[in-house]
Amino acid sequence: MVPLMKKSIPKTPYNTSDDMTDQSQDQVPCCCFFCSMREPDATIRRDGIASCFKEIPLRENQEHVLVLSALWHTAMNKPNDSEFPSLGIFKCMANLINKGIKDRNWLLTNQNIYIPYYAAHIIGSYTMNKEEFALIAVQSGVIPPLMELLSGKISWVEQRVAVRALGHLASYNSTFDSVAEYEQEAVKLTMTLASTCLEVVYVEFVAVNDVKKRLGYHKNLLTRGVGDLEMENQKAEEWGSQLQCWSIYLLNCFACKDRSLSLDLICKSVFLKDLCNMWGGMVNHTSPAGVGLIRILCYNEMGRKSIAQSPKVLKILGNLSRSSDYWQYIGIDCLVLLLKDPDTRYKVFDIAVLYLVDLIELRSLGDKSNVGETITKVLLLEHNRSKVKFNGNKVEASIQVVMDLKVHRRKREKLMFKQNLEEARVLANMKKQQGNHMFRLGKVDEALLKYSEALDICPLRFRKERVVLYSNKAQCNLMLKNPDSAISDSTRALCLSDQPNTHIKSLRRRSQAYDMKGMAKESLMDCIMFMNCCIKSSDNSRRVKIPYHATRMICKQMEATWLFAKARSKVTHNNLVVERTRECNENGRVENKGNNEEQPHDHMTLMMEKKDFMLGLSTILEEPFNAKDTSRRKMERARRRLKKGQF
Structure with missing residues (x-):
């Protein structure tokens, strides 16, 4: 590790413009690379650039960081342009990274500390979309220096771009084997990085409140030199999440190949439990993070056996399947795959059925149709009481619910006349009215009983009526301090709604039930969905009134689910x-x-x-920094301070 705190890092002079190439033409002293870029003759220009790529790692020049910054902007904005990859940029970047790792004195001279970060980022950007670029990069020898950065030879900032680049290289069939030569080392390092990176970023950067004590080059890389303390923290949170999600993505690349060595390492029970707490979603919308890797493991025999032996992982998958999280279908898929496998079915059945029983009437979820029917078939697969060892009355009752709703009542109602079905609906409505009356009188137990009687009478085809009944039952269970029953009833109501997870009252009630159980993430997701539904149902979207209890709950759960909450608690x-x-x-x-x-x-x-001084990654869209965002953030910060009465 490089003890970076003992050197003061000079500020970069290149963070006042997003277009580094234009800036360099007007303000940067002339050097070989920029002269070559301005050459009108294409042949001479290409020869000059190729010559620069060969010479840059060999000579000392304080302007190298400016060249790397310009190349970084080009790689970010034009990652599919073949000019630089064809002229030797990958060899140049690999040599620069090696030089920074091996020559500490050079690394801490001038502004060379920035060079390994930019070099690894350039490799990752050019190999993100083009397999031919990735092949050139591997042939240029980029993997060994990237592995050195991954091991933490400099800091977590360089680890972030190194694991990003390695993930892109491992995602192509033509270059995977080259990365797999370092399989054991890469998997072990990446597992450790995924498990510990958030704590490292928090301890070594976010928790350092004194601006003067934060590494200058980290601050400049995060904000391009134009941000304040709040922006630094915001970007550090974003980068920390990316570092974790990209690490999981690299592990995904190995897991997808069904390599026994990688699977044996990844399927350790301790790491599987860690995976459950790694989530993208709120910060990285395109990354399913830990549960994404768990689903990949569920497609493998070894992975299913390992997951089936962890009750904690199974319960988290169950909670995910009964949430309004965007990745809800992943939780359902995982449990269904485990139940379909004869070797794991009866190991997970007692846990899985308690969650999936509430989803048997779910018609669709995103682009997936007949979700409830699929779950029903899996739950009743080879249903034989002598084979299934039920663990208590809850499992027995859950199976009875599935049999009643999806088998017995369906057959019975098919034989009923339309007039009889309507009479049953009217009778169920009378029971509901009686329940409402009891509830207003404060007789919650009696109201709950009436709602249950109404559900037993109401035909299955009247989904809207049954949504209300289940939602009312959830409210009664909340009043009676039965959060588990409230979650179950709310979930069934949300499955019966026209659009899944859109019944406003049920979302609010399930969020409250999750809060009673201390399940902050699930409560937060329901709160966010509740607010979205309020906005969509409002006649005037410009003046939407969000209930106070919802905003208060969101503030509470966002604090509890903050990306660095666990690290902060541990540090405290x-x-x-x-x-x-x-x-x-x-x-x-x-x-x-x-x-x-x-x-x-x-x-x-x-x-x-x-x-x-040690500090400390699904592909994740990484956008170039836009300095214009600072004014908006300052306004938002001022508004929050005004509400808190700090002015």
Whole structure:
């Protein structure tokens, strides 16, 4: 590791414009690369650029960082342009990374500390879309230096772009084998990175509130030199999430190939539990993060066996399947795959059925149709009471619900006349009215009983009526402090709604039930969906009134589900332990002053003195930085401060 804190990092002079090439023509002193770029003759221009790529790693020039910045902008904006890849840019970048890793004095001279980051980012950008570019990059020897960065030889910022580039290279059939030569090392490093990166980013950057103590080159890379403390934290959160999601993506590349070595490492129970807490979604909308990798594992025999042995993973998949999370279908897919496998079916049945029973009337989910029918068939697959070992009355009752709704009542109602069905609907409505009356009188138990009787009478085809009944039952269970029953009833109501997960009252009630159980993420997702439904149902979208309880719940759950919440809690706990240890040590020194005068530091201080400065990735769309966003963020920050009464 490079002890970067011992050197002051100079600020970059190239962060006042998004178009680095135009800026370099007007403000940057002339150098070989920029002269070649301005050459009108195409042949001479290409020869000059190729010559520059060969010479840059060999000569010392403080303008190299400007050249790398210009190349970075080009790679970000024109990743499919073949000019630079055909002229030797990958070889140049690999050599620069190697130079930065091996020559610490060079790395900390001028602004060379930026060069390994830009070099790895350029490799990743050019190999993102084009397989032919990836093949050229591998032939140019980019993998060994990228592996060095992945191992943390510099900092987490370089790890982020290194794992991004390796993920792109591993995603192509023609270049996967080259990455797989480092399979064991790459998988182990990436698993560790995925599990620990958020804590590293928090401890080494976000938690450092004193701006002067934050690494200057990290701050400039995050904000291009035009951001304040709030923007630095915002970008660090985004980059931390990307680092984790790209790490999972690289592991996906190995898992998809069904390689026994990779699967044996990834399927460790400890890492599977860690995966459940890794989620993209709110920060990286295109990444399913940890559950995405779990689904890949569910397509493999070894993966299914490992997941089936972890009740915690199964419960998290169940909670996901009964949520309004965008990745809800992944939770359902995983449980269905586990139930279809004869080797894992009866290991997971007792847990899976308790969640999937609430989804048997779900018609569609996104582009997937007949979801409920698929779940029903899987639950009743080879249904034989002598084979299934039920774990308690809940599982028995759940199977009975499936049999009643999808088999017995369906057959019975097919034989009923239309007039009889209408009479049953009217009778169910009378029961509902009685339940409403009981509820208004405060007799919640009796109201719950009436709603249940109405559901038993109401024909299955009257879905809207049954949505209301299930939702009313959920409210009663909330009042009776039965959150599990409230979640089950709300989920059934949301499955019966015309569009899944859009019944406003059920969303609100399930969010409250999740909150009672301390399930912040699920509660937050329902709150967000609740707000979206309020906006869509409003006649005037410009003046939407969001209930106070919803905004309050969102604020509470966003704080609990903050990307760095776990890291913050751990750091706070460690600080308390260190403080208590220090107090004990100080008391001990008073009593044994003569023996301890030569040892003035406590254990944590000694560790910090010996420790090198260590800081610390589905493809994720990464957009070029736009400096114009700063004014909007400042206005939002000012508005929040005004509401808090800080002005």
